[in-house]
Amino acid sequence: MRVTGGRVRGRNLAILKGLDIRPSSDLVRQAIFNLIGHDISGLLVLDLFAGTGVLGIEALSRGALRALFIDKSEQAVKIIKKNLRLCGYESSGSVIKKDLGKGLPRGAFYLNRKFDLVFIDPPYGKALIPPLLKELSENDVLKPSAIVVSKSSNRDKLHATYGDLAMVNSKYYGQTNISIYHYEVNK
Numbered sequence: 001m002r003v004t005g006g007r008v009r010g011r012n013l014a015i016l017k018g019l020d021i022r023p024s025s026d027l028v029r030q031a032i033f034n035l036i037g038h039d040i041s042g043l044l045v046l047d048l049f050a051g052t053g054v055l056g057i058e059a060l061s062r063g064a065l066r067a068l069f070i071d072k073s074e075q076a077v078k079i080i081k082k083n084l085r086l087c088g089y090e091s092s093g094s095v096i097k098k099d100l101g102k103g104l105p106r107g108a109f110y111l112n113r114k115f116d117l118v119f120i121d122p123p124y125g126k127a128l129i130p131p132l133l134k135e136l137s138e139n140d141v142l143k144p145s146a147i148v149v150s151k152s153s154n155r156d157k158l159h160a161t162y163g164d165l166a167m168v169n170s171k172y173y174g175q176t177n178i179s180i181y182h183y184e185v186n187k
Contacts (some may be wrong), residue, residue: 007063
């Protein structure tokens with residue numbers, strides 16, 4: 001697995017091994033960045049169910065300012081930290097070990113942090129995306145005009161809106177569906 005664009009394009013990343021691990025393919029990652037735009041300079045990124053950290057690292061490579069990676073697996077946390085080191089992004093990335101099936105982290109996680117770009121890439125078929133989209137919309141975590149990208153199975157059904165998050169694009173790539181939501185506060 002390698003970074004497909006930006007400053008560290010072509011850099012090989014460490015991967016997780018196991019049946020439940022399915023890192024985003026190069027094709028799907030390129031499709032995601034084609035859908036959201038290649039210039040993400042200065043954005044704050046949240047990578048949920050981060051796995052190897054490839055989506056957040058890809059964003060850093062393409063100009064994002066900082067990325068916060070969250071995954072429940074201790075092995076994933078170690079791999080993300082290793083991949084941040086491999087790419088020279090140790091100071092640009094933070095990693096939290098948390099089971100997102102129980103919701104977003106509380107407390108210091110939210111202090112002075114609102115995100116411009118969020119990736120949600122959970123295990124398929126477990127209905128983890130809808131509650132997180134709702135929580136992101138309701139908990140003052142997103143900047144106005146933030147983009148949320150969810151990656152799901154083509155069998156998973158997502159609604160067009162979750163609070164102030166509205167789906168603006170959805171594309172299928174084989175068994176994978178990429179849904180793009182924009183956050184527009186109507187207050």
